[in-house]
Amino acid sequence: MRDIPSLALLLGPAGLLRRHALALTVAGLAGVGASAATVALLARINVALHRPAGPLGEMALAFVGLGLAMLAGRATASALSNRTGQTIIRELRLMLAQRILAAPLDALERYRTHRLLPVLTGDVGMVSGLCLSLPMTVVAASVVLGCVLWLAWLSWQLALLVLGALALSLALQRWAQDRAMLRFEAARDDEDALHKAWRTLGDGAKELRLSRGRRRQLLDGRIARHADDIARAQVEAGDLFALSFEASAALYFLLVALVFAAARWWQLSSEVAGGFVLALLYMKGSLDQVLGFLPFYARARVALGRVNELGACFANPEPGQVSDEPPQLLHSITLQGVRYAFEASEGAASFALGPLDLQLRRGELLFIVGDNGAGKTTLLKLLTGLYRPQQGRLLLDGRPVEDAGRDAYRQLFSPVLSDFHLFEELPETERPAAERDAAAQAALERLELAHKLTVQDGRLAGTDLSTGQRKRLAMVHACAEARPVMVFDEWAADQDPAFRKRFYREFLPALRAQGHTLVVISHDDRYFEVADRVLVMEGGQLREAPAAPTDVSRP
Structure with a gap:
């Protein structure tokens, strides 16, 4: 016993x-x-x-x-x-x-x-x-x-x-x-x-x-x-x-x-x-x-x-979860010699990511591609501070992100992850509630959800949604937060072809024009020319993808 x-x-x-x-x-x-x-x-x-x-x-x-x-x-x-x-x-x-x-x-x-x-x-x-x-x-x-x-x-x-x-x-x-x-x-x-x-x-x-x-x-x-x-x-x-x-x-x-x-x-x-x-x-x-x-x-x-x-x-909490103010992203976020490994458990094989180096520049639109299990989601968790590197360093504008400032660093990101959770309320922000709700309502209209959902005192009320519409709603939450870095993990996978095209051709450029830095995990190679850079993840390692020819006529 x-x-x-x-x-x-x-x-x-x-x-x-x-x-x-x-x-x-x-x-x-x-x-x-x-x-x-x-x-x-x-x-x-x-x-x-x-x-x-x-x-x-x-x-x-x-x-x-x-x-x-x-x-x-x-x-x-x-x-x-x-x-x-x-x-x-x-x-x-x-x-x-x-x-x-x-x-x-x-x-x-x-x-x-x-x-x-x-x-x-x-x-x-x-x-x-x-x-x-x-x-x-x-x-x-x-x-x-x-x-x-x-x-x-x-x-x-x-x-x-x-x-x-x-x-x-x-x-x-x-x-x-x-x-x-x-x-x-x-x-x-x-x-x-x-x-x-x-x-x-x-x-x-x-x-x-x-x-x-x-x-x-x-x-x-x-x-x-x-x-x-x-x-x-x-x-x-x-x-x-x-x-x-x-x-x-x-x-x-x-x-x-x-x-x-x-x-x-x-x-x-x-x-x-x-x-x-x-x-x-x-x-x-x-x-x-x-x-x-x-x-x-x-x-x-x-x-x-x-x-x-x-x-x-859970007796050892992460430090700095309520005290530090969110920092600003002035130039870049850097992963330097970062490594993270999983031990085998419950039928899952062991896996190691890195050591790898990556620099995400402010205002950049970065695509990360790779097969399932290559380590893309783990990379996002390291980049966003959800995981602490087992080796190497995470740098913000050239300064190491220490444990005490990790939670404050995470406040730079608005993510829509592949296993996202939809919350009933819009997130609290430093902006006035009315301004936040207005941003959410505008996002509902851009994402063609205004006929199904309305914003009422920070809550989204409406009818049941399909899987693709739920992902759009998760994007509404991210737009309402409007943080400096926005992360989309396979966001377009459940969208119809027309809306997928709008995501790559309209939404991502518009968000970049608003000053957001964007990290997108995607398999849609027909839209790679939209990105400033495309990185390929293979077996836990990153490499630069060859430049894709620009062909705006492709759907």
Whole structure:
């Protein structure tokens, strides 16, 4: 079984629970006060059952006072616990989001999306439930402890008998928990694999409908297998906890019978025996709450381990993500002796790009061409600062781009990558919102999307779009940002011939005329004469392409 981290994320020196120690302490004290009032109320009831009744008004006042104290304590503990728990959940979610946003891109890519989303949804939800249920479980445990202390005051012999039975119940639960943890951990591994299969349902929808064999492979070979494994592991774990819980319940009622027998053996008064039975019956609910928390805690430990693992993977943020102002591109961007290598993983072979040299001059329109897998996208990630060179240097106007200034350097670029993501909102810019929206509206009209989309307070509202139209919309976002360098990775691949021609003959020259530096990955050799330079990427190396003859008559 994987080594599961402790509760350091919650209880460590900078743990989430320790940040709210004051509120949780007040909640705990309120719960303890409610438990004390509960025990006092039970004692009053026991006295009333076995002794002549005192003045009715005095008894009623005592019952009302203790009842109100119990209600106030439990309500205070519950309210504070709920508020603190929700605050902790919020902080946990924000912490994870901040770490993911601040992590280097290659670290995020290595973690894989099918592993990331289950942590941010299921595991965070499980840890959230732990934060919400833990304080009230502590209150329930304080009720049990208060009752045991009262029982010890009544008869230490019977109290030892009760403590022995409770210790045996806890031992049964621990036995079940240790074995169930193995099942929960195995089920959690299958959850990652199942989530990967869920993504295939959507991403490969067209291919799956065209191949019965693939459908059988996905449904029977992956989804059904992992679903069966998860169900089997959860059932086995649940059976273990159910067996231990029911055994504890049977032992508890046997304990009540033993109390009566022991009371007669030791010739204890009926008040003592009645007090024990009354306390045992009352604290049964609180004890069940404590024992019922243990299965949930076992699952939450597995989830907490995954959350800790995610946090550890992204514990080293990139510096300078919020402080430095974006620089200016005055002359050139240079890659000098840059190299970046990928290790073989999950069936993918190792690959190395470089060492290579490249200078992108301000105002230049540069085409990069090459076969799939040649390293073009990796080159773009190095050029835009998304990847840190493993060897060599990235220079802006002759000055090295250091780690602290890498994020500021990235703000020079407006990209439309091949695996682009469409955001609902237009990006924030230094320009006024009205000016940004106007630029987006003008781009919609140039890209023939104005009949489908409108700009409303920084949001693009409209109907569903085709793949080619979605790429045009991504270009609208880039135009709204209007950064110095614009990057287009196979942008024209999904456009019809007429629009592809407009992209190369009209849009790119217009953007260059506006002062943008342009980097275009393309396979459209008929339009290479539009570029100032064409570079060829082969096997991770760059070379200058031979000059193409100019033929404006070509479509």
